[in-house]
Amino acid sequence: MSETRIIDVGEGAAIPSKTDWGLFNAWTISIVFAISTIFYLIVFEPAPYKRIILYLSDGVIITFEVTIISIICACIIGLITGLGRVSKNKAINLLASTYVEIIRGIPLLVQLFYIYYALGRLLNVHDLTAAVIAMSVCYGAYMGEVFRAGITAIDKGQSEAARSLGFNTKQTMFLVILPQAWRTILPPVGNEFIALLKDTSLVSILAVSDLLRRGREFSSETFLYFETFTMVALVYLVITLLLSKGVSLMEARLSHYVRH
């Protein structure tokens, strides 16, 4: 009656597969590889690498900031959009659908430029804020689709049962439908989180000193391109792997009522 339905949205599995080979799974191998390489380089070749990592650390924080705030905003926008997309109210439905249609039709980079230069300059918005708004608005649309898919995947009998007990549409959505939809929504949402994290590197094109931009600055001053971008790639890898682990832990916790 309640087997997990997987909604396949876009990219492949960013979340480690469930096949348990002890320590020999892709996630563990990757994280061990990334962290030990970073440590090895810092300890045994401190000359460029320690300098690099210290220079990059500000950028890591900015990347984190942009990612976390954008994820939160995109989730809220996504939830609202998803609810709008399943709403029986025609105007709300049309509004949500149009938003998704427009956003999905414009490349993220163009949206970034647009919000950053066009709106940012016009309204005098802070650089970082403009970047976060652009990421959130874009990913909000994608997440809206994930939410919509998750909500519509719940059997119609669930909302009929809730309605027949006397719950109104809102109570039905928040007490019955969404708590179940999380389970199917979370894997694709996790994929969106990770895609978002990686796409924050695009904000380096703007005047936002994220991880990638700090790398570009450092390498253009020192001409240590290979060393710098090796470090940048490794740091992105570590952050991405940690985020994907977090998502799969959350997923495991949410699936409690099927396993019991």
Add this chain to the structure above:
Amino acid sequence: MSATSAPSTLPIVDIRHVSKSFGALKALNNVSMSMSLGEKVVIIGPSGSGKSTLLRSINKLETVDSGTIIVDGLDINAPATDINKLRMELGMVFQSFNLFPHKTVLENLTLAPMKLKGMSRAEADEMGLKLLDKVGIMEKAHVYPSKLSGGQQQRVAIARALAMSPKIMLFDEPTRALDPEMIGEVLDVMVTLAREGMTMAVVTHEMGFAREVADRVVFMDHGGIIEEGTPEHFFKSPEHDRTKLFLSQIL
């Protein structure tokens, strides 16, 4: 059975000239039917005859195209009627159970009374356990529905509906999805409920249940009520050819 719970004359459900179409298909064609307080009506008929649609329009899971439906004195389709409030008086049991899989058995029972009637958790738990005891699965209170057999799930679904203390219970083929050995346990609960005087509308193919419990049997075909009467009349001397044909196929 009909003698023990004599139906009073006050109609609690009054369906008047109701029609409903799905596209070109007329699922209900000018149907009228009323139920009095305490009455048990069993609705039978071939697949696609409109039984579910009729039952589901009583609590407005389906909205009818024309005609009126009065429940407990209120026109359910009138703009002034608070349908959510009215639905609290109408318990519904589905063929597919539709328990909430993310809630334990007990939570399935207590969710609506707590959220809709402001019952405290302690009160709701006490009442929920009493109801689970009544349907014979108190020991499963804290497990998730996916751990239960079909028969157990359906008994929980009945208890969940009863937790709102409805005036009327609607059953849409509650035993159709069950393995034969589990049908009895669910029917037993329904018989008990009937004996307690609950007003019930039951769509079912269980003719034994209809004979034992029904005050009235309603036969539907092609979106209309073809014939209705007491079980004695219905099973011994049906008037219409279509009723006879249906009964000959099912009995």
